[in-house]
Amino acid sequence: MVRDKRDGSWTLWETLSRKAPDFGRPAVFNGSIPEAAWESFTLTMRSPALLKRIEEFSGNAPGTGALMTFKDSPWLMSIVVPRPPHFDGQPDDVFTLWGYGLFIDPPGEHTGKAMAECTGQEILTELLGQLGFEDLADEVRATTTVTTVMMPYITSQFARRDVHDRPRVIPHGARNFALLGQYVEIPEDVVFTVEYSVRGAMHAVYQLLGLSLPIPPVHHALAEPATALRALRTAFA
Template sequence: TNGSITESTTYGDNEHSAPATHPIGASWKLWEKLAAQDSAFGHPAKFYQDIPAANWVMSATCTFKDDRIVPYIQKITGKDPYSGSIVTSGPVSIRDSNWLLGISISRQPHFQQQKPNELIVWLYGLFSDQPGNYIHKKITDCSGAEICQEFLYHIGVPENQIAEIAQTANSIPIHMPYITSYFMPRQAGDRPLVVPEGSSNLAFIGNFAETERDTVFTTEYSVRTAMEAVYRLLDVDRGIPEVFDSAFDLRTILSALYYLNDKKSLTELPLNQIEKIGLNAFLKKVHGTYLEEILKSQKLL
């Protein structure tokens, strides 16, 4: 496995920030040594060096015991965090956060050892070069309690309660220097092929190996590259599951449009007069056609 986004991770605590200094990780050193022998093994420097200042290197876990935050989470998500269902159904971005703070709350309890009165929130900041709105420091310089305070401020907790609630929580800041590496600009050849040309006993697996059409940052990518490596090197006559071409599936695109617009149909969208005229003309044109059936099946009509 060449490269790693969690290599060299450091941790802080309620009172201390996570150290930003770190040695180069072993997986990156290994890839560098391989790449020095043959250009077919890729260019690791593209991924772990010169990472931009506005990056995602910081996240944190906050374990709350104070139920005063529950109504604020419930107002944002529409769910009781103790209901037993997934609370945020994925990450939620706070658009007016200088850090572009994101929150994700999984089904509670999330861990087997978690106590009934504990609520665990995962936070991350995508802009680590900007001062916070409440804590006027970069997220990389903040202790766990300070990151927690910034989160409480953005979800609407009264300022006279923020410090007290944050102090009773257990917040762990996490510095991951290579978490942005998957998303660095690259070109063909920067990642090695899973099985380099002419190789009979060496393969690369994971998100820094090149395979067709798949998207990085997924477990599926790692599994698919491992299948490709094993099947090709051991001459196993078995097919690798194809990547679903959602970008070319009209139904998937229309369904995404429905959910991106907060589950509104086309006629419920906030359109101006010219856009409404255009939409009405379009709907008349597709009336009675298969396209109208697809729009209805994806809840846009």
């Protein structure tokens, strides 16, 4: 598991944060790997058998459905099937699927092992078991390569924090620089989205260059009665 700060960005933030409180507190977000870690996996399949069965099961052609989450999975496993070709140069007879587990320490229902201790093929076994597709296991295992990635800080953006733990896009008094990314403070916005990064960049460029251009407002979905009702129904279903 990679725990260092290889790209330098985090080290730069730590250096800035020691100079003034306006730069936030990065230690809030990298202090607890157990609370922030996921493991993801990518299937490279040389047979369409699994994708065809998932399409029959879900009713969604590849690329048309959202994440499929197995709510009773001890790992809270999710998968998503992209529309092919997903990668540049991907052959017509090679297929892919991506997934992840939110809880990497509990024993799997079909492997009896923690996700963090499993090989790629064992994660594939757990996935097939969650789907109830064990009848395809021999063909899928023989034609599938599984690539796993441990992500120790993947949900660190959601760490418990104070409003001053993240710096604003343009810190107080800044005249010729801005801070970008998922760890800046944009009031009322939600991290972990492309929109968050784009909106932050808009704030930086427009304000520093004195441009009077509109920034798309944050969508307050829960303020809409229909959306709030759907959320309540889902929560108590």
